[in-house]
Amino acid sequence: MENLTAKSFALRQDVLDMIYMAKTGHIGGDFSVMDILVTLYYKQLRVDPARMDDPDRDRFILSKGHSVEALYAVLCSRGFFPKEDLKTYSQYQSKYIGHPNNKINGIEMNSGSLGHGLSVSVGMALAGKMDKRDYRVYVVMGDGELAEGSVWEGAMAAGHYKLDNLCAVVDRNRLQISGCTEDVMAHDSLDQRFGSFGWHVTHAAGNDIEALNAAFEEAKSVKGKPTVIIADTTKGYGVSFIENQAAWHHKVPTEEEYQLATKELAERRAANE
């Protein structure tokens, strides 16, 4: 098994390249969610670029669609499309736009407007139950996203229908555009909130692939209720000056910052190899 932690730093470099070249993107959330995506795509999801229409494939929805650059990097590395394609990200007439789109191999649903993914995943999980298929459904949300009322409509339905084939992940980086989530709209009672909607709640170190993987395994073993993994992440994880800075939600690095970030990512990668 290749070293996935090292891989996640390499994929962050792909994200950095995309954003630096296109001069647009959401780097903070990309770096924060990267280990969640790597764990899913390399250790959990039953998906195969050669059989994308397989009715038994696991389903994944990136509800926090602004982190699409991280998803592109991971899908590309898993062989869903060639690396050349990443160069067209956000370019004129490219299909690789700044939010997920299901015209792209490996992407199930379009997102970008926060607060939709959980309810969509409920539909997918219900279909799995109806058809007695054993696929699992995964959805990743931002913590700021949880302020959307529609999230709680979905949470309610998932609990009501006891969807144990559904696993939600909250990228709990404690930041959103305007600053700290606890200042903008507090979420520190997530355990009670999801718990009272009938969910199994678990926590994981969100930039630790082994810890995340253990949480996903735990989720699979829970019967009769959906699981939410509160993944305690660091926004901007991997580059010191990007970490934990609200301003880096969608800031584009200068050339100097790009060089510095590239160096740091290479070091982090090497340290884990």
Place this chain on the structure above:
Amino acid sequence: MNNIPNRQAICDVLIEKANTDKDIVVLCSDSRGSASMTDYVKAHPDQFVEVGIAEQSLVSVAAGLARCGKKAFAASPACFLSTRSMEQAKVDVAYSNTNVTLIGISGGVSYGALGMTHHSAQDIAVMGSIPNMRVYIPSDRHQTKCLIEALLQDQKPAYIRVGRNPVEDVYAEDNVPFEMDKATVLAEGTDVAIVACGEMVRPAKEAAELLREKGISAGVLDMYCVKPIDKEAVVKAASKARCVVTVEEHTYIGGLGAMVAQIVSAECPKKVKNLSLPDAPVVTGKSQEVFDHYGLNREGIAKAAEELLASL
């Protein structure tokens, strides 16, 4: 006198088709009674999903089901479905291109005196403005049946609006001319072309008869396919006539009349008169009283046609 509302016709088709098509799933948001879906729920409890009073979730859940191979029919009052969950319709249904049919029940001003919260006099504008969303407003129960059967054949997003009350038949049970996305020509005329949809088709047809008695030749188009509108039929009917009258249970902003006027002005310029609801909360009353108030009835349509012809 017909006593079967169009929503019941939808339920009947779905009950029958779901016997053999196990991919059909109906979803409601505490709306199974208003949607006339109670019989469906009894017949196919395993092909039904209740989401509670949560219209946003209703549409997203339907999209998720559809993405996993289901033919999802989400039925909820048109007023809530077309506005509360507009974004879900835009993103999860239209943009993601999922096989979801949104059924807006008790549409237009069906809910009468309940007021503007319960009216959906802007749903053509709302839903029609979304790329890849189709908008259908069938005129009677027979056409409604044909429409649902046709929608079951394709995999694309659609929004249908039906009214709450039974409406008089436009078509005979054994003779329902229906071609998907083609307007039905009810009459051809050389003086005025009347283009109507939904509950306005029947009075439009009667108005044409009234006009004929006065020696005025009126054509009538049943434009149940508001989007994609049958442009060819509009151009053909308008070219033959001297002017055009449109009739709809919708505001004049972004509705059938606006679309017809765009086509006519570009293709075969003629005067076009839009008969519609105002850009305001409508007068209090039962839906027929509301229609009568704004001249959306046989006499009103005939009068508008005569006045328009007189102005030429």
